[in-house]
Amino acid sequence: MPSSKLDVGSEPMSERTEPSDDQMAAQFERIIRRVKSSMNYRGSYSTRDILGSLVARWLQSGEWERLKLLPPADRHIGESVRRFVLDRLEQLRRRGAHEELPEDLLVVPDEGTLIELIDAAELRSWIEARIGDLERGVVDPRVRIPVTNAAQIGHALRLHVSGQTQRQVATALGISLGAANKRIFEGTNYLVVLQGIESGLGGST
Amino acid sequence: MTDAFIRDVLARISARPPTEWNKRLEQEFPTDPAMRMQALLWLHSQKEGPEAEGAPPSLGDAADERYELSVRLDSGATASVWQAFDRRLGRNVAIKVFHERGESEALDQVLAEARAASDVISEHVVRVLDVQYGDGHPYMVMELVGEYDADKGEVALGATAAALSPRDLDEVARWVMHVARGVQEAHLRNVFHRDLKPKNVLITPNSRRARVADFGLAVSGASADAAHPAITLMKRGPMGPVSVRGTPEYMAPEQARGLPLTLDARATEDRAVLVAVDVWGLGAIAYELVTGKPPWLARRSDDLSAWEVAASTERPAPLDRSRDGERVSPRLKRIIEKAMAIDPKARYATAAALANELQAFLARRPTTLDRSRLLRIGLWCRRNPQLALTVLVAIGLTGLAAGTHSTVTQLRAQRDELDREVAVQKAEETRLSRRVKRSRVELDETRTKLAAERLNLTALEKSLADERGSYATLIEAKERALKDANAATRQIMHQLEASRRERKAAEDARANLEKVAADARREGEKAAKDRDRSRREREASRAERDAAQRERDAAIAEREATEKQLTELKAELERLASARAQGS
Numbered sequence: 126m127p128s129s130k131l132d133v134g135s136e137p138m139s140e141r142t143e144p145s146d147d148q149m150a151a152q153f154e155r156i157i158r159r160v161k162s163s164m165n166y167r168g169s170y171s172t173r174d175i176l177g178s179l180v181a182r183w184l185q186s187g188e189w190e191r192l193k194l195l196p197p198a199d200r201h202i203g204e205s206v207r208r209f210v211l212d213r214l215e216q217l218r219r220r221g222a223h224e225e226l227p228e229d230l231l232v233v234p235d236e237g238t239l240i241e242l243i244d245a246a247e248l249r250s251w252i253e254a255r256i257g258d259l260e261r262g263v264v265d266p267r268v269r270i271p272v273t274n275a276a277q278i279g280h281a282l283r284l285h286v287s288g289q290t291q292r293q294v295a296t297a298l299g300i301s302l303g304a305a306n307k308r309i310f311e312g313t314n315y316l317v318v319l320q321g322i323e324s325g326l327g328g329s330t
Numbered sequence: 331m332t333d334a335f336i337r338d339v340l341a342r343i344s345a346r347p348p349t350e351w352n353k354r355l356e357q358e359f360p361t362d363p364a365m366r367m368q369a370l371l372w373l374h375s376q377k378e379g380p381e382a383e384g385a386p387p388s389l390g391d392a393a394d395e396r397y398e399l400s401v402r403l404d405s406g407a408t409a410s411v412w413q414a415f416d417r418r419l420g421r422n423v424a425i426k427v428f429h430e431r432g433e434s435e436a437l438d439q440v441l442a443e444a445r446a447a448s449d450v451i452s453e454h455v456v457r458v459l460d461v462q463y464g465d466g467h468p469y470m471v472m473e474l475v476g477e478y479d480a481d482k483g484e485v486a487l488g489a490t491a492a493a494l495s496p497r498d499l500d501e502v503a504r505w506v507m508h509v510a511r512g513v514q515e516a517h518l519r520n521v522f523h524r525d526l527k528p529k530n531v532l533i534t535p536n537s538r539r540a541r542v543a544d545f546g547l548a549v550s551g552a553s554a555d556a557a558h559p560a561i562t563l564m565k566r567g568p569m570g571p572v573s574v575r576g577t578p579e580y581m582a583p584e585q586a587r588g589l590p591l592t593l594d595a596r597a598t599e600d601r602a603v604l605v606a607v608d609v610w611g612l613g614a615i616a617y618e619l620v621t622g623k624p625p626w627l628a629r630r631s632d633d634l635s636a637w638e639v640a641a642s643t644e645r646p647a648p649l650d651r652s653r654d655g656e657r658v659s660p661r662l663k664r665i666i667e668k669a670m671a672i673d674p675k676a677r678y679a680t681a682a683a684l685a686n687e688l689q690a691f692l693a694r695r696p697t698t699l700d701r702s703r704l705l706r707i708g709l710w711c712r713r714n715p716q717l718a719l720t721v722l723v724a725i726g727l728t729g730l731a732a733g734t735h736s737t738v739t740q741l742r743a744q745r746d747e748l749d750r751e752v753a754v755q756k757a758e759e760t761r762l763s764r765r766v767k768r769s770r771v772e773l774d775e776t777r778t779k780l781a782a783e784r785l786n787l788t789a790l791e792k793s794l795a796d797e798r799g800s801y802a803t804l805i806e807a808k809e810r811a812l813k814d815a816n817a818a819t820r821q822i823m824h825q826l827e828a829s830r831r832e833r834k835a836a837e838d839a840r841a842n843l844e845k846v847a848a849d850a851r852r853e854g855e856k857a858a859k860d861r862d863r864s865r866r867e868r869e870a871s872r873a874e875r876d877a878a879q880r881e882r883d884a885a886i887a888e889r890e891a892t893e894k895q896l897t898e899l900k901a902e903l904e905r906l907a908s909a910r911a912q913g914s
Contacts, residue, residue: 153374160375162429165406170637171547172573172588178635213638269365270340270372271333290404310376317375318368326367 156324160317163248164286173242176210180239181246183209189243202239248320255316256282264315267322272315274308281308282316336369344373386412387427390466397425397471403487408439408546413474413487422485423459426470439546440468446521446548447472454512456532456543475532475541486535491619492528499652499662501538502619503688505531508540510612510685516542517681520595521550522604526611527580528618547575549604550595578637579624582610583672586640605681606674612684613669613677617646620662622653625670645672661691664699 259279295305386399444461475488625646
C-alpha cells in the first residue's frame, strides 16, 4: 500500500509514543491532501504529469515490486525508470513518420522526486482499486465509520475522478446535485479514513 | 455501537470547533482509541479543503468579508472556480480558488496566470480583475461570463463550449473565430495560451458569443518556462531540454513532444513556434465542436495514452462527418485541416489569419483555400443573389437572340437534308418493288414443291404407324419376360437369404460347440492339474511319513542302545556291589 511518503510507519499506535496534537494534525493534513489531490482530475498536463504517467506505467510493469525486494542502495530507481521511459519513447518514435523524438540522453529527476511520483502513482492506483471495491458494494471491514450505499458512492466517485463536475455526475446518475455532492463527499471521507488506516492510524482497537 | 449512534456522534461533534474534537471523542469512545482516530480523520477530512462540496474555502479574513462564494462552477487538479458576489462593488464575479495554500510554486502560478490574462484586453477574453494571496487559499477574481435575463430578472450564466452543442457548423465557425480574435489580441501582447480547448472557451447564454479563459499554462514575455523550469524530461534532443505542458487530448504534436524550455515569447522564431501551437489549439477546438471528439484519444487496444498518440505524430481521424452525422462542409474542413497541419509551418501564420478565413467562410466569401473558379462564382452568387439573378437574365436574353438566328439557319440546312433523303428513298422503293415481284414467282414454285413433299410425308407417316404397332407388341412380350425374370430373381434371392441364415445358424452352433469343447478342455486341464497337485501332495506326505518312520527307527535304535547300556551299567553296578560286599 502506498505509504512510503508517510513517516508514520505501520506499527499500531499503541506500540509507539503518542504524537503531539500538532504532529497528528500535520499527519492528518498530509493524508487528506494526498488523497484529495490524487482524486482531482488533471485536465491540463505539465511535464511532471507526463513523467508521472510514465512512472505509473513503469509501476504497472512490475519493476517496482521487483526493486522493493532489493536493499535500498541496490535499487537504482532512477536508472530503471530512465531505461523504461527511453524504451517507451523509442516505441513511440517508431510509430510516427517523423524522426524528431529524442534518441539521446534522458534526464530523469532525482530519486526523491521519483519516489514522490511513484508514491503518487501508487496512491492513484490504490484509489482506483478502492473505488472499484465500492462499486461492487465492498467496504473495508477495518473502517468503522458507517458507509451506506457503497455501490452508489462508488459510481459517483468513479465519474468524479474521471473529470466530471458534480453537476455532470448528478445528471449522469439521474440524481439531484445535493445527492451527488453527498456521495462524492462520503466516498472521499471513506478513502481518507482507509488511507489513514493503511498508514497506521486507527487500524486496531 | 450502532451505525446510527456513530453518525449521531459525528454529526454532533462536527458542529463543535476542531479544538474540542479530541476531547469530545474521548468522552464518547473512552476505551476505543482506533475509533477515535478514525473519527478524527473523518472530521478533518470533512472540514479540509475546497474539494469537498461543503462550505466554500476560506480566502482569508478580508476577502471572506468582501466576497461571498456561492456556487462552485468548475473544479480541477489545481483550482476550483466559484461564482461569488462582490459586496463592495455590488456585482457578480467568478473566483478561481487554488487548492494549495502558501506554497511558492502555487503562488507563482497564480501570479503568472493573472499577469498573462490581465494584460490582454479583448471582448473575446475573460478579464482578470484581481489576484490575492494571504492567509487563505490564493485566488484570482475574474469577470463572470453571463448576461442579464430581463424575463427572469437575474443573471444567466455562460457555459463552456465543451458543455454546449453548437447549433450548426456556422456557429462552430463563429465561436472559433471569436476565440481566434481573442487569442490574436493575446499574441499581440506576447501572451501565448498553450491550453486551448472547448473547456476553456465560455459561451454567453443569450448572444452566444465565445470568450477564451484560463491562461494557467500561458507563456508570456514576463514568465517563460525557463523561469520556473519543469522537470527536464529530455536532454540533448533536437531542441535541447524541453517541457511538456497542455492537455493531452488537444496538444499539437510538437507540443506533446516537448517545447524548448528557453522559448522567448518576444523572439521572432520562438513566437512562430508558440503561435503555431495556439493555431493548432484553435483548430482542435473546431475539430471537437464539429465531431464531438477531441483530436487525440487514448487507445486501449494499443495501450497508448492520449499524450502518447499525440507525440507519435499520427494524424487525427478524418473530419468527414459532424457529431450529428452530417457531411462537413469541405470549405470548413479545409480551414480546420490547415489549422491542424502536422507541420507547424503549414498552419496559418497567425490566429488573425485563421479568424479572417472563418469570417470569409461565414460571409460566403472565398477563403485563401477556395481556389476553384466555379466555387468562387457560386459563392459570389450566394452573396449577391439579386445581382446574380440580373446577370443571369441578361445572359439569358442575349442567348435567346443569338439562339433564334442560329435556329433558322439550322432549320434550312435540315430541310435540304430532308429533300436529299426523299430522293434516295424513292430510288430504293423502285428497287424494292422489283425484288417483290421476283420473290412472288419464287414463292409459287416453293408452294408446288411443298405439296409434293406433303404427299410423301403422309405415306411415310402411315408406314411408321404400322411399324409402331409391331414394335409395341414386341415390347409388351419383352416386358412380360422381364417381369418373369424379376420374379425368378426375387425367389433366388429369398433362397439365398434363407441359406445365408442357415449357414449363419450352423456357424453359431459350431462356435457354441467349439466354446463347449474349449470349456471341457479347460476343465480337463484343470482336473489334470488338480490330479498332479494331489499326487504331489501325496508324494510329499509319503516322504514326510518315511522321514517320520526313519526318525522313529532311529529313536528305537537309540532307545535299544540306551537300554543295552543301562543293562551293562546295572551289571557293572551289581558287580561292584558284590565286590563291595565281599570287601566289607
